[in-house]
Amino acid sequence: MQLVRNWFNKISIERIQLELMNTAYGSGHVFLSALDPRCMILWYLFFAIAPWFLSNMIVLAGLFLLMIATTVLSRVSPFIIFVLCLGLVGQVGWLFILSLFFGGDIASALPLLKLTLKLSIVSLASITVFSGMDPERISDGLLALGMPAAFSFSLSYGYRILxxxxxxxxxxxxxxxxxxxxxxxxxxxxxxxxxxxxxxxxxxxxxxxxxxxxxxxxxxxxxxxxxxxxxxxxxxxxxxxxxxxKVTRRDIAFLSGTAAYAALLFWIGAAYPLAI
Amino acid sequence: MKSTARTYTLTSSQKMMIFVLSMSLYGLSNMFTELIPKLQLGPLELSVEYFAFIPLTLCILFHPFYAAVGAALGEVIFGELMLGQFGGLGELEKFLTFSLAMYIAGRMVSDPRNRMQVGAAAIVGVGIHQLCSTLVDIGKVWIGVEEFEAVPGLAESVVLIEGVSFLNTMIVSGTLFALLPTLYLVPRLYGKIEPLLGIRPREATTRYESVKVWTPKLMIGGVILALLAFGAESLSETDWNFGEWDSGLADRLGSGAIWLSIAIAAVIAVVIILIMRARKKRSGNDGSAETVPYA
Amino acid sequence: MPNSDKQDIPAIEIRGVSFAYPGSEISVLQEASLTLKRGTFAAIAGGNGSGKSTLCKLFNGLIPNYYSGDFEGTVHVCGVPAEGHTVAQLSRMVGYVYQDFENQLVRPTVFDEACFAPLNYGLSDYRLMASKALDLCGLSDLRDRYVWELSGGQKHLLALAGALSLEPEVLIVDEPVAQLDPQHARQVYEVLRRLNRDHGKTVIVIEHHADFIAEYCHEVCLMESGRVLWQRPTAEALNSLDDLDRLGIQPPEVTRAAAVLREMDNARTQSDPRSSLPDRRSAGRHAAQRLPITMDEAVAHFTTFMQSGNGNLHPSPARIPASDPDHAGLSGSSSNEVIRLQDASLHYRALRRARHQVLHALNLTLFEGERIALVGNNGAGKSSLLKLVAGVARPQSGSVTVLGQDTRSVSLEQLSSGVTLVFQNPEDMFIEDSVEAEVSHCLRRRAYPNIEASVANMLRAFRLEELRQRDARLLSGGQQRRVSLAIGAAIRPEIMLLDEPTANLDLSTREELLGALEELSEHVRTVVIATHDMQLVSRWATRVVVMHQGEVVGDGTPDEIFADRELTRRAGIAPTQTAQLSADLGIRPLCRTPEELAKRIAERMWGSPNERADRPSGNLTHKEAEEHAARSQLV
Known part of the structure; x- marks a missing residue:
């Protein structure tokens, strides 16, 4: 109740505008936004797809840690992280509670935890890439990878017109x-x-x-x-x-670093097949 | 002008105007709906999903294709990318289902002054979109949890949650934020907003020239997608889900399965890139990709 | 691309062009013909709907290539026929800056915006071109800024830079003054002058502000109902008073004053047999001589004029009254206080947690019955002050008391029944689909009694009866302004706040507005206007509050304020030409209208026995000045 009251008192349209503008334009020139957008998008594609095919808990956890690291590096606003957590907990948490009603037990939590991990990896990857990067660069990257020019124009126009x-x-x-x-x-x-x-x-x-x-x-x-x-x-x-x-040495270092880390994870995962 | 007087050919700039209009308006509304607090009653979430009335109204008043694609892109740009919530590939699915649903709704209406048509279109538009996204959501859990069938109660829970959320969205977003506002806006805007864009108001007899989206490339893509969907369907029929398949492999091949799945992911990534490349080249050759509004 | 050595080829050549927009029966252009030399700085003037903008859209091929209406005639741009060339091709030669230039800016940052056009054309030195264009417009320091961080004037310059980046031969600027305050408009014009003089660009402006035309343009093309009526050098053009008057274009104030004076002189020399021979001669000379159009010319003109009739100059120090009787009530002895700001401060949060202080501990008390003008340059805090009073913004410290209520303790909805804010842009106020619905919206929502009668009353008062079923968005600028005033007045507020009510209005509409303000005074106790329009200030206000950087730096009668050179300079307000001229000629108190100025000069030179008999103080009252104004602007 108090929350609702606060919401009405605190939230003015100016405030919302400011928050949104902060989110939209505030992303500074952090480490990740200096990387080549095409490389970043390819990097993202891997982490958006791969987790769905993985079931090894160690590998997933390792990837999750990597994602946390990159997310921290990209200095995403806490607001976004908060929204993400809320969404994940909401979606999977209720799934778990309901499944208890339908005759599930505590054991069913584990597969669901795995699902949460997968979802988190995918989401954090997209946050890292798409929030940490200057939207202009994203649109250039997408244009380079073959998106229609209208899309990249619309994106920057959106930033202008907002x-x-x-x-x-x-x-x-x-x-x-x-x-x-x-x-x-x-x-x-x-x-x-x-x-x-x-x-x-x-x-x-x-x-x-x-x-x-x-x-x-x-x-x-x-x-x-x-x-x-x-x-x-x-x-x-x-x-x-x-x-x-331009693909610079920094890009190559970043990509090969992540690749090496992923390979290491898979190797460990293979050694200890903790496929619960 | 085509030979038939009824066909109304929009100039490329008019298409662009509709596109820009739809994109900015729906994009803006999306930023608000992202922020409107959601009322959680247990697993049931009472929320304003989206202001579907904006694309619906525009699809009904103008050429539905450009309005629909514009709105879908507006959501991606304003609601996702600018708020840093861009879900990457997941947005692709949203983009397609949403623009398809809105497009169909717009096509359903032949006379914007006919309230019955407008109302039906609004409901159907939201319905199609919600149905699609419900199915996709169920699919996500199904793919994401290997022992989907093995977890007792999971299937029921998923269907229940998604089903309830479907109903909820239909009632809240579908009625309050699609049907009613659309019925209110369409007659008020009809004949007023079109002249501002230099476009003739849509008449019962107006036939827009068909959007040339149904190109061979798209047909083939559609057929492949349909086959895939059918394949998935039959897989589920035969009690053969990805989870079992995966863990079965893991048993037999040990660590190899992991490498295999990585390889598959990599192949898919490469294929996607190749497709994008090819598309880009093709669009470079014929000068105007048909899906580009500014053709 | 045209060679620069073909100087004799005109920049623009139009022959017998008629055009009607698609789906419209009425021809916007009717056999329009026009030739503009290279390197000219031309103004295209004309009343609303005379086809000025349409004419300019011929120059870059938007018509007929983009708007496919009924088109006849030929257009050549730098010797190239527009027919058979695309807009994109013609735009290499012709840059266009729109009136609503803000919608022309499509990229997020300044440098991107400047790069946009050269990039589209695939020119590999696009960075250089963009930098050059930014440099020409004086925006080099801002190249990494976001467009929305810029001021209105900077945005206009950016739109100009965007057009310049392609290095076009011809630049078209549609009504630069309309959306800008005078200071920024001048800045834009200075840039245009430099482009024209130093870089040889052909500059075409659509303009009806004669002050700017007089100062910057070489020639004027006057449009009337789709035709080019004439094309004359500026001095001659602005002396064509009859044509200008007919088309609702206001000549510079100094020209008007000189014209009135000449009339008086002629009348006197003809009717007065006693007048001396030199007088007659000088009158004849003046009749043939053209009238001054700029301040410098005017000072010279009037000085010689006054010296020519030197024999009986009437320097009468007695005519400078200690205080203007019209403003005696200002001290507020009898009036009730309606608005009080006490140490009110306001800051906005800007991006990246930065704070932007707009008002610094402001103290101000406004009384019932005052007509207050709030002046100062952009960013001085005028609009913020209005927002504080209207309750739209709340002070972070200090208090704002309006009609006895602290604005922090009442809701906006409650407060707004006593205070009305009329926005600068009327369109922002339009939320219904007909004028009548707009006016009655609030009354219905708040369940006022006798809605029908009061709406009818308002529509009559603001002459909107015939427009009652129209959509307000589709009305002309002046009509929109009247609707916005009617919306505000219908609430029957005790205080009315108007933000820039004369922005973007042409002469006749401004006169309408002054009438509407008179109408308001019958309903509303106190009116506050934030404005750049010093003519409005001097003709309407009884009290002027000067703001500068979030503080009140001056407060007094218009005369007091305009006479304080130091203050006006510091606050960046430009007194009217009339006020400046009367100050330069040593006429105090400063005159409000050109007619008054002319009369006072005449009085000084020839004396005015009957005037003196009528009015012991010898000072024109405000009321009389307004009677003059209400009559024709031109004699």
Missing amino acids: PVLFEEFRSVLLSYRLRGRAPASPGFLYARLGAYYLKMLVVAFFPLMLATAKRSRTTVEALETRGFSFGMKNPKSRQLKLSHL
Whole structure:
């Protein structure tokens, strides 16, 4: 209850905006973002796929440790980690409790723990790569690996337009509040106040849609005058955009280091097949 | 203009506008829905999954393909990448199911002024998407836990949790945040938002030119996917799940199984990269990848 | 690409172009023809809907290549026919900066934005080109910043740099002043002048602010209903008062003052047989001579003018009253206090846990019945102050008391029944789909009595009756502004806060706004306006609060404030040309309108017996000044 009250008091749209902007733009130039994005994505692909085919607890635990290390290196905001933990505990924890009802026992916890490990490895890998890296670099990496140019453009455009959208949304919400009436009492479990804000959130998209429609027209027209559609069909443009991507010794060291570590894990795993 | 007067060919810039519009709006809403607190009642989670009304409305009012893909990409970019929650490959599945569901919903409506059609489309759109993601979620646990069948009660729990969450999403997100707002917005925006983009409002007789997504390459991909799905289905029928298969191998081949699975993972990774490479080359050759909105 | 030695080929050549947007019956352009030489700095002026922007979209081929409407005529850009060339090809030669330039910026950081176009064209020295463009626009220091960290003026310059990066021959800038405050607009114009003078670029601006045209442009093309009416050198163009007046373009204030004075002079010399021969001669000379269009010209013009009739100059120190009688109530002896800020401080959190202090322990008391103008340059804290008063932001320390309530103790919804904030951008206030619904939204939500009657009343008061069913977003700028005022006034607040109400308005709309403000005073007890518009300040306000870097640095009547050169310089406010000119000519108190200035000069030179009889103080009251203003702007 207190939590809900705090939420309503503390959370203002400005606050949310700030938090989100911190998350979105705050990722500094940490160690991992200096690596070549293509290498990072390949690295990620391995760790996103491999765990599903593994069942050795030692290997999984080892990979998990590696992921923790890289996550720490990439200095992800604690907020993201928190969300991740919440999701994992929620999903798997309830699975476990429910399975008890259906005749499971404590033994069923182990496979589920393994599932949690797998999920964590995959999630942490994606957090390491995609949160630690500058989004521009991600999009360059994806472009280099063959994603359509529209995607990489949209990503950087998203970064550009987010603050603008937020400003607009804020003023629309403000208009609703300045001319609306909040419920006199917050209601049971703050339900009435919550409903008031939720409804406002939905209704606010009506003016926002119209305003955004107006904006996208100028944007698309301006894109045309700046040779965007021309560039999309121009292989030279793509080549130039990606010319700054270079695989350096640091990348090779990183990839081979992880590979060596993984190999070591597999070797240990093979020696002690703890496949519970 | 094609020979038939009814076909409405959008210019590439109009497609781009729809795409950008859908992407930014749905992306923004996604950031909020990520933050709206979830009410946990035990395993049951009362939450606002998404503001499906935004892509639904846009798919109904405009060419559904560009609105749907734009919205799906908006979610990936704003809701995932920018918040640092990008799930990598997992997003691919979301992206596909969501844009497919929204696209189908948009195609269902021939006249945006027909409230019955709009309402039905909203429900069906959310329904398709939820069904797909429920199946995928069940599949994840099934693949992730080797002795899926061996753990007593697990299958029931998974089905129960996913089933309840499906129902919950249908009721909360489907009704409150898809059906009702869509019914409210579509008639109000109809004829108002289109001129802002320089697009003629959609009439009952309007037929958009078909999106050329059904290219041979996509057909083949679809067939392969369907085969895979069928294969998985039959595997489950024969009591043969990946878990057993895996542990069986481990027994027989010992440590080799691990190396084998690593090799498989590596092969899959390489194949994916090759496919991406090939696609890139092809799109470079014919100048316009059909799935790219700015063709 | 065109060679630079083909100087005789015009930058832009348009022959008999007619155009209608797709799906529209009305031709926006009707047989428009225009030739612009290379290296010119041209202004394209005209009323709303005269086809200015449409004309400029011909120059880079957006019309007819991008908007496929009904098109006739020919367009040549630097000798290249637009027909058969794509927008992308033509854009190499023509850079375009939009009026809503913010939507033109598509990349997250400054340098990326500057690289965008050259990268799209696959030019391998794109980094160099981008750096050069940033350098030209004075943005080199900001190259690693995010676009959203920039101020409005910097964003405009960035849009300019983005267009410049391709090294186009021609630059088109659509209404640079519309979305910028005067200081930033001047900055942009200085850059444009440099590009034109030092780098030989052809610059075309769409502009209806005559001050800027007078100062920066070489020639003016006047548009009227889809045609180019004429194309004249700036001085001549701004002297074509009849045409400008008809199309709602306000000539510079100094020009207006000179015009009024000339009329008076002519009338006097013709009617007054006693006037001396030199006077007559000088009158004839003045009639033939063109009117001044810039401050420097004006000072010279009026000084010679006044010297020419030197024989009977009336320097009357008695006319400088100790205090303006119109503002006697200012000291607040009789008025009630409605807003009190006590040591109010406000800071915003910025990215990376940084803090941004916008208001420093502010103390300010505002009284009932005052017309308060809040002035100061961008970032001075004007909008933040309004937000504090409206309760949108709460002070982190100190207190804000509005109508006896501490803003921290009441909810925004409650507070807003007594205080209304009208946003700078009216569109941000539009949440319904018709004007009527906009105005009645709040009344219905809050269950006011007699909704029908008060809405009808408001619509009548703000002349919106015919627009009641229209979508407010699709109205013109001035109409939108009226709707936003009606929305605010409908709540029947006791305090009304307006943020930049005259931004982006043309002459006729500004006059409408002044009328609407009069209307407001019948409903609202206290009005506070944050503005850059010194004409508005001098014509409307009774009290001016000057803000600078989050502090109040000046507080007084418009006269007092404008007379304080040190203060205006420090706070970055530019007094009106009229005020400046009257100060330069030694006329005190400072005049509010060009008409008043002309009259006062006339009084000084020739005396004005009947005036003196009417008004012992000899000072034009505020009311009279406004009567003048309410009449025609031009004589």
